[in-house]
Amino acid sequence: MLKNYFKIAIAVLKRRKFFTFISLFGISFTLTILIVLTAFIDKVIGDNYPDKKRDRSLYITRIQESGDNNMMSSTLSYYFLSHYTSMMKTPVKVAISSMFKGTNTYVNNKKIAVNFKYTNADYWDVLDYDFTEGKPFNKQQVSNADRVAIISEDMKRQYFGDVTQVVGKYIEADNVNYRVIGVVKNVPVTNYMLYSDIYLPYTVSKEDYKSKGYLGGYLGILLANSPGDVPKMKAEYENIIKRVPVERKEFKHLYSHANTFFRSYVDTGNEEHSGVFIVVTAISIFVFIFTLLPTLNLVNINITRIMERSSEIGVRKAFGASSKTLVYQFIVENLILTLLGGLIGIVLSLIVLSAINNANLIANLELSINFTVLFIGLLVCLVFGLLSGVYPAWRMSKLNVVTALKA
Amino acid sequence: MIRLQNIEKVYRTDTVETLALNSVSLDIAKGEFLSIMGPSGCGKSTLLNIMGLLDAPSKGQIRIDDQKTEGMNDKQLAAFRNKKLGFIFQSYHLINDLQVLDNVELPLLYRDTTAKQRRELAAEALEKVGLANRLKHFPTQLSGGQRQRVAIARAIVGKPEIILADEPTGNLDSAMGNEIMEILLNLNRNDGTTIVMVTHDENMAHKTHRLVRLFDGAQVQ
Numbered sequence: 056m057l058k059n060y061f062k063i064a065i066a067v068l069k070r071r072k073f074f075t076f077i078s079l080f081g082i083s084f085t086l087t088i089l090i091v092l093t094a095f096i097d098k099v100i101g102d103n104y105p106d107k108k109r110d111r112s113l114y115i116t117r118i119q120e121s122g123d124n125n126m127m128s129s130t131l132s133y134y135f136l137s138h139y140t141s142m143m144k145t146p147v148k149v150a151i152s153s154m155f156k157g158t159n160t161y162v163n164n165k166k167i168a169v170n171f172k173y174t175n176a177d178y179w180d181v182l183d184y185d186f187t188e189g190k191p192f193n194k195q196q197v198s199n200a201d202r203v204a205i206i207s208e209d210m211k212r213q214y215f216g217d218v219t220q221v222v223g224k225y226i227e228a229d230n231v232n233y234r235v236i237g238v239v240k241n242v243p244v245t246n247y248m249l250y251s252d253i254y255l256p257y258t259v260s261k262e263d264y265k266s267k268g269y270l271g272g273y274l275g276i277l278l279a280n281s282p283g284d285v286p287k288m289k290a291e292y293e294n295i296i297k298r299v300p301v302e303r304k305e306f307k308h309l310y311s312h313a314n315t316f317f318r319s320y321v322d323t324g325n326e327e328h329s330g331v332f333i334v335v336t337a338i339s340i341f342v343f344i345f346t347l348l349p350t351l352n353l354v355n356i357n358i359t360r361i362m363e364r365s366s367e368i369g370v371r372k373a374f375g376a377s378s379k380t381l382v383y384q385f386i387v388e389n390l391i392l393t394l395l396g397g398l399i400g401i402v403l404s405l406i407v408l409s410a411i412n413n414a415n416l417i418a419n420l421e422l423s424i425n426f427t428v429l430f431i432g433l434l435v436c437l438v439f440g441l442l443s444g445v446y447p448a449w450r451m452s453k454l455n456v457v458t459a460l461k462a
Numbered sequence: 463m464i465r466l467q468n469i470e471k472v473y474r475t476d477t478v479e480t481l482a483l484n485s486v487s488l489d490i491a492k493g494e495f496l497s498i499m500g501p502s503g504c505g506k507s508t509l510l511n512i513m514g515l516l517d518a519p520s521k522g523q524i525r526i527d528d529q530k531t532e533g534m535n536d537k538q539l540a541a542f543r544n545k546k547l548g549f550i551f552q553s554y555h556l557i558n559d560l561q562v563l564d565n566v567e568l569p570l571l572y573r574d575t576t577a578k579q580r581r582e583l584a585a586e587a588l589e590k591v592g593l594a595n596r597l598k599h600f601p602t603q604l605s606g607g608q609r610q611r612v613a614i615a616r617a618i619v620g621k622p623e624i625i626l627a628d629e630p631t632g633n634l635d636s637a638m639g640n641e642i643m644e645i646l647l648n649l650n651r652n653d654g655t656t657i658v659m660v661t662h663d664e665n666m667a668h669k670t671h672r673l674v675r676l677f678d679g680a681q682v683q
Contacts (some may be wrong), residue, residue, distance in 0.1 A: 059564060059571055066559030154655040370555045372617070373516055375544025375572035377537045460555060 064388040065406040078356055081349040082396025082439055083403055090404035090432045094422045099245040100317055105184040110282045113289055114319035115275040119309040120301055130154055132271030134263040138293050145288040151180035152275040158229045159358045166189035167213055171228050181278045188236030189222040192256055200258035204233035205242050210252040228253050243420040248274055269302055277313055289313050353443035368451055369459030378452035390442030397436035463656045464490040464513055469522035472509050473482045482508045484548030484679040495650045495657045500676035506660040509626055514547055517540050531645040544572050552629035554609045556601040562612050569620040579620030587615040591645055614645055617667040627659040632667060
């Protein structure tokens with residue numbers, strides 16, 4: 056039975072080449088976009104280099120103070136993070152780092168754009184950067200405000216060219232020379248909390264990291280002893296925040312949260328309400344609309360295709376096919392079509408992903424198809440097949456035999 | 463075998479009511495070869511469709527092999543047609559995307575058969591109509607007469623007790639028409655298949671056991 060359906064499905068596809076092209080193009084193109092999108096989201100959220108201890112970490116990325124008519128929201132000051140987290144008992148370590156900032160440097164009179172970021176010494180314990188040479192700076196070097204730097208592999212290649220060892224050499228950033236003490240594997244820029252080309256001790260910062268204002272350019276990562284301690288750590292931070300006085304009279308509330316990676320990553324900047332819901336809803340609506348349009352298109356094409364075969368429907372009914380059997384046949388045929396489109400989509404995705412990777416549009420981002428992405432892709436195909444096949448098949452099966460044979 | 467009682471068929475549109483069949487009653491015995499004649503639009507095909515359970519009458523009763531057919535649902539009707547009835551149409555209604563053998567197998571798809579059984583039975587039926595050497599051809603590669611023979615093979619592959627043929631020779635020249643008629647007569651003679659045939663051709667009609675004439679939806683002979 057299935058073999059027969061398969062034969063006729065392929066024959067029908069071959070017969071109307073233009074319709075087949077439109078259908079397959081719709082399915083494969085949509086699938087390609089979705090696979091690339093999923094690969095991107097999966098890489099951004101799922102890839103855990105260099106924060107391999109995500110399951111026992113909480114991220115503090117913003118602080119917000121608000122009054123009746125005004126509101127201030129920003130990343131935090133070094134003082135705020137170090138002062139208030141030092142009161143906490145649950146975290147075993149606290150990584151504090153600034154957001155990356157851009158500057159320019161020159162190699163042989165050639166301008167290179169460089170991103171740098173300041174960190175404390177614990178940053179290197181909380182996070183698991185892979186060092187290809189050298190090692191991180193320690194507490195002593197930080198308190199001495201030593202001009203030392205850890206650079207990314209990309210930076211090494213750009214600044215020093217193809218040399219094997221760069222530890223001990225000097226690199227210039229923001230008009231200051233730093234001694235390179237370590238080289239780490241690249242972090243994609245999409246992991247904006249941890250990405251940089253150059254990492255420096257926060258004590259060499261020209262900005263006043265001792266200022267007691269709450270708002271500044273820093274982020275914090277709290278590391279618990281075990282995943283089980285994370286809720287306790289979160290509660291502890293929230294409790295401390297409740298007791299922190301607002302900075303100025305016009306403010307009434309102060310908000311800051313220690314969140315999981317995903318939640319902090321998609322935070323919209325409003326600390327009073329989480330941005331997760333908005334982000335997830337926005338992505339879902341986007342995906343829904345994106346799959347709805349080609350599905351409607353397919354429904355339309357399928358109705359035309361099926362109605363063209365009214366004589367076949369009539370004959371099948373006359374010789375003993377019930378409406379249900381026919382619905383089943385047309386759904387199977389449609390699934391064959393969508394799976395074919397799916398295969399083309401996957402091949403297209405591989406091409407697009409490798410093109411994106413080669414073009415290096417996003418710094419250090421290597422996209423790939425993994426099982427999650429593939430599974431979601433196939434699921435989308437299946438949903439396509441069912442959604443676009445069921446309605447036309449149902450309409451067709453209601454066709455009167457005599458009318459069908461006359462058409 | 464087939465008993466029609468006071469069959470009426472009315473086609474309704476918003477403004478017009480057309481009486482296609484007016485109180486037709488007919489008894490067709492097992493093994494009988496009956497032909498139905500009449501001018502175009504007199505209701506011949508409608509009557510055949512009603513006998514084949516492809517269309518429902520507006521009034522009246524149909525019994526086939528002593529079974530009441532009123533009240534059967536879509537699934538029951540489909541199963542009943544599959545088992546008891548075979549159809550031959552004037553314009554063959556073969557599926558052009560499928561090879562001859564696959565076309566003939568079609569009724570068996572809706573029965574509990576294996577692929578091997580289906581192939582064997584279809585090949586046997588094609589041999590019976592003299593097309594044993596055309597199994598892998600597509601319908602479009604065949605002549606009209608050959609196509610109609612494929613359609614006959616499809617109608618008989620499930621060994622139905624009744625064959626309903628709607629102008630089976632209507633699209634064929636007289637030589638080919640005669641060949642087809644010969645096959646039908648043989649089926650009736652040798653296998654005892656009950657055949658009801660709608661035709662415009664007096665010569666063909668006179669070869670059958672009985673002739674029924676319709677005029678304006680009513681039986682006149």
